[in-house]
Amino acid sequence: MSFFASRLERIKPSPITSATRKVRELRAQGRDIIGLTIGEPDFATPENVKRAARDAIANDETHYTEPDGTDELKEAIRTKFSRENGLDFARDQITVANGAKQVLYNAMMATLMPGDEVLIPAPYWVSYVDLVLVADGTPRIVECGERNGFKLTPSQLDAALTRRTKWVLLNSPSNPSGAVYSRSELQALADVLLRHPQVWILSDDIYEHLVFDGREFTTMAQAAPALRDRTLTVNGVSKAYSMTGWRIGYAAGPQALIANMAKLQSQSTSNPCSISQCAAVEALTGAQESVLARTLEFQHRRDLVLSLLAGTPGLRCHPPQGAFYVYANCMEALGRKTAEGRTIATEEDFVLHLLDHGVAGVPGAAYGLGPYVRFSIAADIEMLKEGCRRIRHACADLR
Numbered sequence: 001m002s003f004f005a006s007r008l009e010r011i012k013p014s015p016i017t018s019a020t021r022k023v024r025e026l027r028a029q030g031r032d033i034i035g036l037t038i039g040e041p042d043f044a045t046p047e048n049v050k051r052a053a054r055d056a057i058a059n060d061e062t063h064y065t066e067p068d069g070t071d072e073l074k075e076a077i078r079t080k081f082s083r084e085n086g087l088d089f090a091r092d093q094i095t096v097a098n099g100a101k102q103v104l105y106n107a108m109m110a111t112l113m114p115g116d117e118v119l120i121p122a123p124y125w126v127s128y129v130d131l132v133l134v135a136d137g138t139p140r141i142v143e144c145g146e147r148n149g150f151k152l153t154p155s156q157l158d159a160a161l162t163r164r165t166k167w168v169l170l171n172s173p174s175n176p177s178g179a180v181y182s183r184s185e186l187q188a189l190a191d192v193l194l195r196h197p198q199v200w201i202l203s204d205d206i207y208e209h210l211v212f213d214g215r216e217f218t219t220m221a222q223a224a225p226a227l228r229d230r231t232l233t234v235n236g237v238s239k240a241y242s243m244t245g246w247r248i249g250y251a252a253g254p255q256a257l258i259a260n261m262a263k264l265q266s267q268s269t270s271n272p273c274s275i276s277q278c279a280a281v282e283a284l285t286g287a288q289e290s291v292l293a294r295t296l297e298f299q300h301r302r303d304l305v306l307s308l309l310a311g312t313p314g315l316r317c318h319p320p321q322g323a324f325y326v327y328a329n330c331m332e333a334l335g336r337k338t339a340e341g342r343t344i345a346t347e348e349d350f351v352l353h354l355l356d357h358g359v360a361g362v363p364g365a366a367y368g369l370g371p372y373v374r375f376s377i378a379a380d381i382e383m384l385k386e387g388c389r390r391i392r393h394a395c396a397d398l399r
């Protein structure tokens, strides 16, 4: 019998980390690779936030804090929800963890029993499935194709819910598709959920600020107040404030759920870094100009990438409405041959072919919907231009 717990056999390391490691390895061998795999803003953390962290160290804010976040940070989060989402929460309805990822982990670990199902619309963020599996749950994947803008429809939701469904995971703007649910789309899903009182909703809003073309961001608790007592609204500072390394995520929801998530965290990691918490207070309550400026920059990059890839043989890009990825359909590239006579049979072959041409993306299999490749647009303009040139070249090379 293995020394290692059987739960580890259910999960796999993140394919994004593997893809990014591959890029690093190839570069170490001297290869020139444009890496479009990574899921983090390429901007620096704003100056005011860095200053707050330096002040925190100078002021000796370097001790244990309350296990799931300081009162100051929870107040800042309350202010954020009220200011940006029109949602009022009490302090004991808020929890802070080491990134939104730990929030999701806590929520699944605190609620799932063997046999409980979690409905996950695909394409999905890679970690959802593994987070459910490690917590003894059963992921139920619902494929949401390009025809409906990669969004879950009310009839798909209705058909997929069972007596064992405990959670529905919604992510808008979506990683990897960039789909953004409108208020009325959320309300239509809510109409179905209101008929299934045993089902809870986890709304992963981590890309909240990255919405394009003047679209309005809405979260489920706002669109459907009747669902608030079974909705966990998850967010964090990683993407909005370029703070991926600081590891601060948070959530707001019913007090009993929050208390149980906090209990679990108190016996695992305890508090997130005290200095990062001070920095997150400044991020959420300080100047917000950089958020909009960076969103406009991402929108500009999206437009650039879409225009540079338009008409590329074998590739079709559905315009993302938010986040910072382009999820490109490579169906028409399959079955073609490279100049060396190799057949591109799968999306993985296609991704390897792109690597041969010096550009890296992540195969759609990682996100539960193929054949696609996810390209991150969190790279500077010159890199994106060169990356797109290489993608076009690689595609033109196929017969």
Ligand SMILES: Cc1ncc(COP(=O)(O)O)c(C=O)c1O
Residues within 6 Å of the ligand: 039, 098, 099, 100, 101, 102, 125, 171, 174, 175, 204, 206, 235, 236, 237, 238, 244, 248, 249
């Ligand atoms: C959809 C989604 N949710 C959550 C996370 C995790 O964010 P954090 O850095 O706060 O753990 C990510 C990070 O890539 C993500 O893409």
